[in-house]
Amino acid sequence: MGIFKRVKTITMAEINGLLDGIEDPIAMLNEYSREMEQEILKGQKALARQIFVENKQAALILEMEGLVEKRTRQAKLAIEHGEDSIAKLAVQEKLVHEKQLNLYKQQYEAVKAQTKLLIEKLDHLKETYNQMQHKKILLASRANVAQSTKQIQNATVSFQTDNIARGVARAEERILMMEAEVQAGQQFSTPLAQYDAAYSNFINDEELNQELEKLKNEKVLQLEEITK
Structure with a gap:
């Protein structure tokens, strides 16, 4: 395979990988989940502000009810004391x-x-978010099965191409060569080992004469001991 063809193959593989990543259904589902989580967070913040406004409005009602009751008591008290002007002012504020x-x-x-x-x-x-999470689990399982099946199918198809077949043949030849080198090494190593062992067991003439002389001396010493 020429260098330009290899570069083209690598480039196309990288482009296809990027496209697969963009179109990955699991990645898309995860993105939808993140978007929905953000919407839920916005909704929770909006609800918190709304509850604050509701509580504040309820406090205003309680405060105004207190003022109405207070002005009512003031008006009644002013009437009891004959202070009509004060009673009128209290009633006016009450209204x-x-x-x-x-x-x-x-x-x-x-x-x-x-x-x-x-x-x-x-x-x-x-x-809706919970339903989507459950559905995402199911879809993720289906996507994994489909992706695995697709990989198996692609692998089956790719091994039928000439380029892959030739690549496998080259790999097989290389392995056979490695095995042959190992066998050849074993053939040469065994005689050498045997030769080394034989050489290590070899006894020269000097060693043999020394041992014989030693035995003769022992024999002489034994005779001398007997004659004493």
């Missing part, structure tokens, strides 16, 4: 506070309706 109280209550009902709607939407979003 103003009552109008504000009614307005606050209307606003409170509207805020509660918005809170309820936001909670329903958030619950629906969470339910």
Whole structure:
């Protein structure tokens, strides 16, 4: 295979790998999950602000009810003491506070309706997210099976091509050559080992004469001992 053809093959493999990564269904599902998690987080923050507004509106209602009750007591007390001007002023403020109280209550009902709607939407979003998570597990399993099957099919097809066949043949030849080199090495190593062993066991004439002389001396010593 020429160098330019190899570069082209490597380049195409990298491009196909990038495209496969972009079109990876599991990666797409994970991205959808992240987007939905962000939407849920936004919804939770919006709900927190909405609950804050609702609680604040409820506090305004309690405060205004307290003012209405206070002005009512002041008006009654002024009437008991014959202070009509003070009673009139207290009643006037009482009526103003009552109008504000009614307005606050209307606003409170509207805020509660918005809170309820936001909670329903958030619950629906969470339910959709949970369903998607379960579906993602199923789709991931199906995708893994399909991908494994595809790899097996691709491997089967690729091994039928001439280039791969020639590559396998070259690899086989290389392995056979390695095995032959090992066998040749064994053939040469065995006689050498035997020769070394034989050489190590060889006794020269000097060693043999020394041993004989030693035995003769021992014999002479034994005779001398007997004659004494």
